[in-house]
Each structure stands twice: as C-alpha cells, then as structure tokens.
Amino acid sequence: MNETILIGLAGVIAAATPVVFASIGETITERAGVINLSANGTILLTAMAGFAVAVNTGSLLLGFLTGALIGALVAAIVAFSSITLKQSQVAVGFVLALMCRDLAYFLGDPYNSVSGPFLTPTPIPLLKDIPVLGTLLFKQDILVYLSYLLIIGAALYMFKTRPGLILRGIGERPAAAFVRGANVNRLRYLYTILGGAMVGLAGPMYSLSYKAGWKGTISGLDGIGWIALAITIFGGWSPIKAAFGSYFFVFLQWLGLVLQSSLTNIPSQVLQVAPFPLMILALLLVNIGNAEWVERALAAMPDRLRHLISGLLRSLRSSPPASLGVPFENE
Amino acid sequence: MNKNSKSFELLFRGLAILLAVLFASLVLLLAKANPLEAFRYLIVGAFGTTGKILDVLVSWVPLALATAGLLFTFTAGLWNIGVEGQITLGAVFTTAALRLLMNSGLPPGLIIFLAILAGALGGALWASLVGVLKIYGGVNEIFGGLGLNFVSVAITIWLIFGPWKRPGTGSMSGTEPFPRELHLPVLGNSNLSVWSLVLAVLGIVLVYILLRNTYFGLRLRAVGKNSRAAFLLGVPTNRYAMLAFFLCGIFAGLAGAVQVTAVYYRLIPSISSGYGFLGLLVAMLVNFNAIWAALVAFFFAALNIGSIQLPLMMRLDSTLSGVIQGSLVLFVLLMDGVRRRITGKR
Amino acid sequence: GPAAAGGKEVVFGMLLVGPYNDRGWSQAHYDAGLYVQEKLPGTKMVYLDKVNGADRPGTTPDKLAEDLLAQGATVIVFNSDDMKDAAVAFAQKHPDIPVIHASGDNSWKDGKDFKDLKNLYNVMGKMEYGKMIAGCAAALTTKTGQIGYLGPLINDETRRLASSAYLGARYCWTNYLGKNPADLKFKVTWIGFWFNIPGVTSDPTQVADDFINSGADVVISGIDTTEALVQANKAAASGKKVFAIPYDYKTACDAAPDVCLGVPYFNWGPSYVKLIKSAQEGKFAAGFEWLAPDWADINNPDTSAVGFVKGKALSADAAATLDKFIGELASGLNLWKGPLNYQDGSVFLKDGETATDFQVWYLPLLLEGMEGQSVPAN
Amino acid sequence: MNVELRHIHKHFGKVHANNDITLKIPSGSIQGILGENGAGKSTLMKILSGFIQADSGEIELDGKIVTITTPADAIRYGIGMLHQDPLDFPPLKVIDNFILGQPGGLFPRRRQAVKEFMDLCGHYGFKLNPEAYLETLTVGERQQLEIIRLLWLGAKVLILDEPTTGISALQKEKLFETLKVLAKENKTIIFVSHKLEDVEGLCDRVAVFQRGKLVGEVKPPYKTEELVQLMFGKAVSPGCREYTGLNDIAVKLENLSLEDARLQIKHVNLEIRRGEVIGLAGMEGSGQRLFLRALAGLQRPNTGRIVVDGVDMSGKNYHAFMKHGITYVPAARLEEGLIPGLSLMEHVVLSEEKPGFFIDTGSATAETNRKIDEYYIRGTAASRVEALSGGNQQRALLALLRSPLNLVLLEHPTRGLDIESAIWIWSKLKDRCRQCTSIVFISSDLEEILQYSDYILVFFGGKVSKPLEAATTSVARLGELIGGKGWEEHS
C-alpha cells in the first residue's frame, strides 16, 4: 500500500483513539443498563481540567488521572441520581452534558492558549518494522496502544468472562442477575463510574495529546461527546464494533479533506456530516424490522418474499440491553 | 410538617435553589471571584435598566417559543433533542422565503408574514423527519434528533459559505442582511420587536390551553405515559406522537423565524443560539406547565443577558450563566429524588 | 506624556470576536488596546470578548456595543470582518460616536461596499506582505518542495492571503534558490471555518497531519488556532524535519519554537493610537486605511502595522535570504504583477500589469500554480 | 436441610403481606404453600431466598439461625428459588444462563459446564440444547433449566413459586416426577400454588395462607372443601353455566393464516355467534395470543378474511376493528391496559368517543362515579390507576369497555385475581354476553376455560383444534390436546 495513505490511516487511528475510549466507556455503562448522556460535557471538562493540572504540575500522568477522576465523578452523579434517587437518567445526563461544558469554559478561561506538556509518539521497537502494520499501528503514542488493549480487553471481558456475563445480565434483566447473587445496583454504580472514567480520559487525550492545548470555545471539541454516544449505538453495544465505528467516523472526515481538491464540486460539509446520516441509516436498518407498519406490510406479501425480507431484517437486528435506562428495584 | 404536603415539596425546591446558588458560589470562588459581586452584576445586568429588561425579553421570545414547543413532545413522552436543528431549519426556511420574495413586489408585511410561516413549516418538517424516523423507523428520537442537529448546522454553513454567500465574502457574520423593511419593527429605541413578543405570548397561551383541559392534551399525555395502553384504548398513538413532533417543530421553527426576522436579520452559522437545549432544561423544570415555562424561561433569559456584565466588570467568562442554569436543573432533579425517597413515593 | 495635553478623558470600547487571551487575532487587538492606554494617558479600555453568535447567543455586536457605551465608552472598535454589518448599523445609529472597524471596507470609496458614514473608519494591515514573507521563509526551508496552507473558509480575504503566501514562496523559490517554479507544490486545504467544529468542519489537526504525511515539510496556518504548529512540533518530536508558520500574534512561535519558522502578525497599536487620539481631540473623521508595514523596520512596535518575527527554527542562511527578500519588498518589489493567471488558467494580470488594491482585496480565485479549492462548491 | 421460619413479618406500605408466619419444613419433604392471590405466599418465599428482607423474624437452617439479606446469601446457604415468572435471560444462550451467577474464576470453564449440564439433564430426563438461545425455549423448558441450575449450584432447598401456571399437563407430570425424585435425594422442596389439585397431588404437607397469615397446616389425605374453607374463610361456588349465544353470526374467519417470528397458524375457519364465549386453551406460546391479536386487527393475517358484521376487515388495523365494535383487553394491566399517572376519570374520558375540544370535567366525573358504583371499584374518580389494587384495576378495565360491542377479546381476564374477584368479573362479562357481545378469551386455567366457555379452541404449536363444545369436554381431554396428544382426529 502507498506509504502516504498508510501514514494517513495511521493518523486516522490516532485521531479516533479518544473516541474509541469514550464510546467503549459508554458501551460498558449502557451494557449495565445505564445511559450516561453527559459525555459531551464530560469530555470538555476533563480536557480542560486535565490540561490545567498538567500545566500546573508538569505531569502528564496527573493530567490523565484528573480526567479519569472527573469523568468518574460526573458518572457518579448520574449513577446516584438514577440508581439511588430513581430520577430520569436521560434528564440528568443531558443537564450534565450542558453544565459541564459551560463549567469547562468558565473555569478554563485562564488556561486559554497557554502552552503545556503533551504526549509524543513512542514507536514500538521491532513491531514498528512490520510491513504495513508497523506503520499503521505501531508508530503511535502510548494511548493508542492502550486503546488496542482496551478494545480487546473490553470485548474479552464482556463476552468471555464470568463478570462480563454478569455485566450483560444486569443490563438485560437485573432481577434475574440479582437472584443469581449479583449486587445489581452496586455493579451498576461500578460500571457507570468505570465507563465514565473512560469517557473522562478522552478529554485529556485531546488536550494533552491529539489536540494538545486548551483554547476554550474554539478548542474544537464541542460535539465529540455526542458523536461518541452515536457511535455507541452504531456499534450495537459491542466494544469491537464501537471501535470500528470510531475509526470509520474519523476515516470519513479524513477522506473529506483528502478528496477536497479532487472533488471540488462536492461541498466539504457533505463528508463531514456523512457519519450522522449513516448512523441514522444504521439505526434504521437494525430497528425497522420491529416497526409495526413493516410487520403489516410483510404480512400481506407472498410467503417466499416475506420470508426472505423478514430473515434479512432479523439478521440486521441488534437490540439494546433490554433494561437500558430502567431502574432496578427488588421491593 | 406533613411529608406529603405541597409545602414539603416547596421546601425541597427552595433547598435545590439554595444548593445551586452555593454551587455557583463555589465555582466563582474557584475562579477567584467574589460571588456576591458576581450575582449583583448578573441581576443589575438583567434588570438594571428598562433597556436591559427589554433585552431579556428579546432573548425570552425564542426561548419561550422553543420551550412551549417542547412541552408537546415532553407531554408525549418524547425527548426531542433535535429541537436545535428544528430552530435552525426554521431560520433557514425563513431566510429562503425572504430571499425568494424580497424582490417580488409584495408588501413587506406580507413577505415577513409568509417568511415566518415558512419558518414554522421548516421547523415542522425537520421535526417530522425525527418523528418519522422514530415512529416508522424505530430510530430513537434522541439519536435521530442529534444526528439531524449536526446535519442542520452543516446545511446552514454550506448555505452561508456556498449558495447564499454574500457577494465576495462568505463569513461567519452570515448571509447578506435583509433590508430594513423586512425587519420586524422594534419598540422605540429598543431591540425588542413587539410582534415577536405577541407571537411568544400567544404561543404560550395556546400551549397552556391545549395541554390543560382538552381531549387533545389528555390523549397526548396518555401517549406519553403509556403508549401501548393508549393505543388499546383507541388513541391513534402514532398520529399523536407525530403531531407532537410537528407542533414542537412549528414552535421551534417560529423561534428560528424570530431569530432571522427580529434579531439577526439574516442567517448566521449558530442561528439557533442554543435556545433548543436551554428550552429542554426549562421544560424539565416546569412539569408540563406552560405558564411556569414562561416564567422560568424569563429567568434563564435574564441570566443570559445579565452574564454579559461578567467579562465587562469582573473579567469573568459569561458561561457562568450556563453553569447556574444547569446546576439549578440538576439540583432540582436531585432534590426531587431525595424528597421522593424520604416520602417513600416512587 | 505629550499626548495628554489638551486631550480629554476617553474611554474606548473594544469588541473582540474571540477570547481576549487567544494568542491570536483577538489578543492582538486587546494588546493594542493596552498599548493605547499606555501611549495615550487619559484613555481607558473597556472590552467584551467572544462577540460572536455562538458564544453570545441572541445578541449582535451592535447591541453589545451599547453595553460598552453604558460603561462610558465614547469610541468603539469592532475587531472582525464578521462585525461588518454591526459596525455599520452601530455607526448609523450613533452618528456622534467614532467607530473603528478593523478589516472592513465600508468606508473605502473605491470599494464594492461603500457606505458614506461620517463616523466609520476602516483600518486593515497589509498582511499580504506578512504572508509573502511567510511563503518565502517556507520556500527557503522546504526540502521536499511541498508547502501546505491550512486555510479557514473560502472568501476574498482568505484567498488573497493564501495567494500572497504562494507568491512569496514562488518568488524566493525561483529567484533565490534558482529552482523551477513547477517543482514547487503549494497546496491549500480549507477546513470550512475559522476553527474546528467536530462533525461540521474538517479537523485542522488532521489537515496538518495530512500535509506532513503526504510530504509537505512546511505548513502555513491561516486559521485561528494553532494546530499547524502543534502537529509540526509533534512530528518533529518523533524525528521528522517539519516546520510551521503560525498566524496573527507576535509571540505565537513561543508555543513550539523549535519548529517555528516565524510568524506574520498584526500590530494594531499605532493605528489605534492615531485614531483614538483624533477622537480624543475631536478630530475623528471617516476613512479607510490599508496599511503596509513600516519598511524601515517592519517589527517596529510604534510604526509598523504588519510585521514578521523570525522563528528559532529558521536557519541562518534562510534568515539572511529572508532579510534580502524583505529588503526587496521594501524597495518596491511588487509580486502582484503580470504575467499572472488565475488557477483556472484565465488571465489575471497581463505581462507587466500590476494589480490594483481593488483587484487584490477582492481576489476572486486562487492563482495558477496553487493546488486547492478556489470557490466553495455549490 | 431443615428449614424453620419464625415470626416473620413483612409490610408493603399499609399491606401486611406476612403477618407473624411460623413454619417448620423438614428435610426431604415436599411442603405445599397454598393461598388465594395476594395471600403473601411469594413474599415469604422471597424472604427465604433473600430477594427481599423481612421486617422482623428469624430463619433457622438445620438448627442454626442465619441472616439472609441477599440472594447471594441464600445461594451460599443452599437455598434456590424458581420464581413465579422465570427470572432468566432470554437473549442469552442456555449455557450462559446456566453459568451466569456460578461463582468461580475470571474465565468460566465452559466445556466443563456443558458436560455437567448434560449430565444433569440426563439424570432428570430433560432434553435441553446448551447452545440454543433461551428465547426459543418453552416456559417449561426454562423451568427445567432453572431447576438443574439451582441443583448444580448446590441447592438443598428448592422453592418453586407457582411453577405450573405456564406449562402443559405433560410437562407438569414430568416436573412432579422430578420433584419427587429430588425429595427422595433428601432435598427440601417448597411448592407454592393456589391450585388445589397441584398441591393435593404432590405435597407431603400443606400450609394455607390467608391475608398474610398462616391459617392452617394440613396433611394428607386432603379434603378439598377443607382447603377451600381455609383459603377463603368460606366455601365458594362458581355459579352455574349458562349459554348466551344466539344464532346470528357476529364474526366470521375464512381460511385465516397467520405468522410471527416463531410460529405459523394456517387456514382457520370459524364462526363466532353473537353472545357466545370462546375459550382459547394451550401452552403459553402456542399461538393463542397471535390468534387473539389477529381477531383484533393487531396482527395482520397473511391470507384469509375476517368478516365482522358482514364487512371484510382483512388488512385493517385495530382502530378500524374498534369502530366495528371489537375491543382487546390485555393481560398486563399496568403495562398495556391502563395508563399509570392518569386518573380513573381521565381513563373514562379517553375511552369514550366524544366530539368536542374541551373536556367537560363535571359530566366526566359523574360518569366515572357511575362506573365506580356499577363495578364496585374501590377508589375515586381522581384516583390514579396505579394506586388501585390488582382486582380493582381489572374492574376498571372492564368499566372502560364501550357499549355496544360486538366482540371482546380478553387475555387472561382473571390472572392474579382471587376466586371471588374472578367470579364477579365473569358475571359482569356474562352480562355483556346477554347484551349480544361475543367473547374470546385466553386462559391458562383450564377450569376457567371449561367453566365459562361455550366452545373451546385448543392450540398446539400453531395448530388449532376444531371448536370443542365445552359442555362435553373434560379437563383431561383438554390437557391431552394441549400437550400435543390426540390431534389426529382434528387434522
């Protein structure tokens, strides 16, 4: 493959890494049956706070820890209000999405355009020399390598381990998990906070690495959180598909600018927003089989055609955790 | 005090407001600012002069319209997060109509009227798209709406920098401003257009009446609380959910139309001004009551206007208003949960 | 000071489109305000930043200017092209208030958009020169012969600035390095806005990376934010020899001195002093100024409207050549001179013909030899 | 294991669900728990299994007092419970359901688990495919899975809460055999039911609950009247049969074929006469619900016609059917039937077709109060429906039926109700029949079907029997058909 394209694709992987963290974090949270809608605000707040801490302490590690901590804290608010107080998760998450954003802009003002430390790539010896893959995967920074571990680890955990089975269980049917000995609400707290910490990490991943620095409202991060949420859904609550969705999203953006000079009669906005219609289309495909009118229309079709289409629709269907957003009460 | 009484509920509301104020103070202290001074400037900045109060009303009109619309979708149990895009498309349609008709020779009043109608239509169509996706395609309205918000911004920017760009330039300042006769007339020396105020007040009253004691309002509530059961009881639930989106879209579109005909007099990149999201916050606070919605929206608009004084007088960022608005809603939600826990009501 | 004599106390209000501390366009104006306070005793600045539709929803710059009036301001500065209509509207509404609009053209008699207002003054620096110098520094430095220009959105101003950079680069490439102009690759990629909006614009970080990955070793920034410098710095940290040229603000190189070839910047202070002083003395009159650098010393803070600070990364050789180029410009070298074609091959300037200010200000297309979109797609 | 419960109390708000229950269950026996709906049976079992906690009282296992605060505790002590509605994970595989909750290392040893699963299946004669998805299993199979899962976890006490509601007679036989084997293996079995014949056929001892109290313990031989007397505090008579059908045909099905993701129903022909009651019997998931929904226009038939009052309704939707006097009453009252958050009065307004824009609150309240009186609903016009008791919710649902009606379709009209309420509900329904309304209903209670139907359709895996005349059919005959036996003469 052309080296330039390879390096470009490697850049896509790097650019997508924060989104990978955020969408897998959200995937874990939602698998446990909780929607944390606050991602957009969380990422901005942690980008700012992580940057501020790193600037003041000179420590990147502290910056990242701050991000994870604040992400966990915001998630804990969502968990507390939805699990303990039984308030609407969507409402609380949405409020936090807006409030944390403004908080980031307000408190981050003194750090606007201050220069600070950032993470540089660390190619992995040996691995980096593998043809194609070396350039693509192994000349990145340490966070990108972490993201590989995260993708594989999260998928293994979710689908192959005992606690992963319970995680899926509490999202599907908390009462059934409860009678099998799982402390549903405690686990929901745990996974919401854990997922929140991952979303929180995405912030410093921008401000201390991929988009080093903090520039207030022109940091260019407002919207990322919503995109990560969309990708979670697009990925059908699977870590691997969420990662794929993140790469795909950034790839389209990249394609948009690579093709800008050759496709001069296509407005540049088209490829930039393409992920959203695509997300909607994906949601449409996986859900439309459940729509009443489709069922009615199918019923009127001749047998062969009906079986063909309904088989197709069934194979596309991917349903969210059955108890997503539903609080669990055993009394 | 009786744990189930109204005053108990009020107590918790008061507590929530107190907590929000404390939280905002804490944030201000973190920014090394004097909270009392900041609050004073917020208040003076919003109500200090008649001009300021009129400015608050300028901001109130689109916010109240968006909130009023959202009461329909909230009542129907729908999270119309796409309202931002609906405001934007309202503005786009209004601009399109004005551009189309400005040289038609029609009387300006009629042109404005038609353009506002077009705005309502634009918002309604965009909302219907979310509705169709939700109702006939199973796409959750939160994600459909979110996606369409992004698309609406892209459409706006494309129009501003592409087909509708000003001669020569193409800038964030938006499209070519419309001539003065196509502005909604303002009150005296202020920025407030009485017509848009009338529109908002009428809208609030209409929503109040519709949701209060009508068959329509009851059916909408039934759909919102239990759509399956409402269907079996004979309510055409899909039609009502679509109607909720459509009506919300009309109001959001009107908000967009007001932004074009009474505030910016053109299409700008961030034409929705965040009123949709802010409207969602307001709607969350007011429990389906349109009159309360109007009052809370006024308070939120006042925070927006008052916060302009912060950078001016204290070198603080104006986003404090958003922090206050958000924390208010957050603490009201939290305290509501605490109260229910205490009273044992689920 | 001498200026204090006879002047009355003047409060001037400034409306900044971005954050006052953005280390870019807006801060350059803010610093100029501080400069005025220092040079003109008896003056005081009040300002409001983030004056744009996204950050201050529901209001417009002309309305916000009223807030500055309420603070006692008697002169108002609008600092962005985006405030064009607001500046005009405000000036019309307050005919007795001197209004300074940086970067507009409404008071330009020969411009396309002349509004005959007694109290509106347009001032702009000829950044074209700054960009030419930037382009020259880039051409003198590039080893690959590939220069990337990170463009914001497409309009007259951004086209002419990108084209100026190209002209400077091409001149130095051919005249000093003696290379074939066809071997110089100058590519403009537009992100679609002044800064990144995820999901709406292209990501400038990606654009900068893409330039670097596809072989450009100098990236010139035309946007409000510093992605070009940041990405070049990162690439350099991993061993690549790449450089960047930021924009707008005098000390912009400080963020990554090791890869910074220099920065073309605005110095609004002197012209603001002049204008505010005339207001102070009651002599303010409408006008339009498009100010060239002070060729005696383009970095003289008291006289030059546009400057170029050389960066640490610029080699000594290149720096010397660059000085030579600046000297030539100072002595009248005009790069806006024919034969010059537009990007589509049509003739812009015939052989020997020089461009008028009008032609440069309202440049309709990029120039021949530049790669990239000239007009937004419809 | 010997189980002893002492002075257990449990309140839910003002309901005293368990009132000073003291009960001793020896190892190796099958203990029956009998009581009408809402008597507190499930509550006690949930306390024993750690799902909820008692307000006060003691639990003693093999002579030692234990504290059980979560299901995890109960599992540790060897107590396993099969809940009234199976608490398992339909989207997961059988083997995942089996493993989920089993303690152990990070990675479950799947192969080992499959082997042990197959061994247990073999031991008790169950045929379960470990790799199948749970949603493809019948309720009976899911119960079997739960039983062996609990045994695998080392359960010494097995609680079964109404395990016979959703399964066929055949499956029930098999279940009872298994339980007897387990008792012989010295497990303690607690069998909860409100069906007398189940308890009589299985249990070594029966404890009877009434309104939260333990009112008596009985040993075999059982006398049915004695049990009924204990359960209800009085004897109950179900009333006598009455045929209300006319000769006039209300609804006619011609060659109707239906299909959903799981099963097909083919070529059904049926005539429903005015005032007639048709009961649909079958294991849950055999097609009754699909059929009932098709009759309401909620499910579109693939072929065939539904003719109502001479009008062909094929392809029309539920609201079109409603206009022709057809109404569907779902089983899940609060999920599908009523609207939590709205008052009774608002329900009455919603259910009526009145023109106009504004609601006339005064007349609506009057109308609601009339219905409250007529249907003996304990509540007021302003009561929210979720605050009504289950029986009153069901009454409210009936009160909301429009009149006149051609056909009422009911899913489990008396599920969760005690016999008295059930009898009252049916008397109201029969009143409707006398007003020429036909009724088609689903029930898993064969007695109810035989008692109230004029004709019965039996469903088995999508096959539909010819209408059987209720008066000449027996429970045994129905049980066979439901279990898939004796269909030859029907095809």
Ligand SMILES: Nc1ncnc2c1ncn2[C@@H]1O[C@H](COP(=O)(O)OP(=O)(O)OP(=O)(O)O)[C@@H](O)[C@H]1O
């Ligand atoms: N979680 C709960 N919240 C409130 N009340 C409850 C709850 N669970 C049970 N009850 C009430 O406690 C009483 C006893 O209920 P329980 O479920 O133990 O009855 P049951 O004997 O199992 O009845 P059934 O035969 O219908 O299963 C009923 O009045 C019921 O409404």
Ligand SMILES: Nc1ncnc2c1ncn2[C@@H]1O[C@H](COP(=O)(O)OP(=O)(O)OP(=O)(O)O)[C@@H](O)[C@H]1O
């Ligand atoms: N969510 C609730 N809010 C308020 N009160 C409730 C709620 N749920 C149940 N109740 C009240 O608790 C009591 C018990 O309800 P439950 O359904 O257990 O009655 P029940 O004894 O089973 O009667 P029925 O035989 O009619 O079902 C009723 O008086 C009911 O009004």
Ligand SMILES: [Mg+2]
């Ligand atoms: Mg029970």
Ligand SMILES: [Mg+2]
């Ligand atoms: Mg009950």
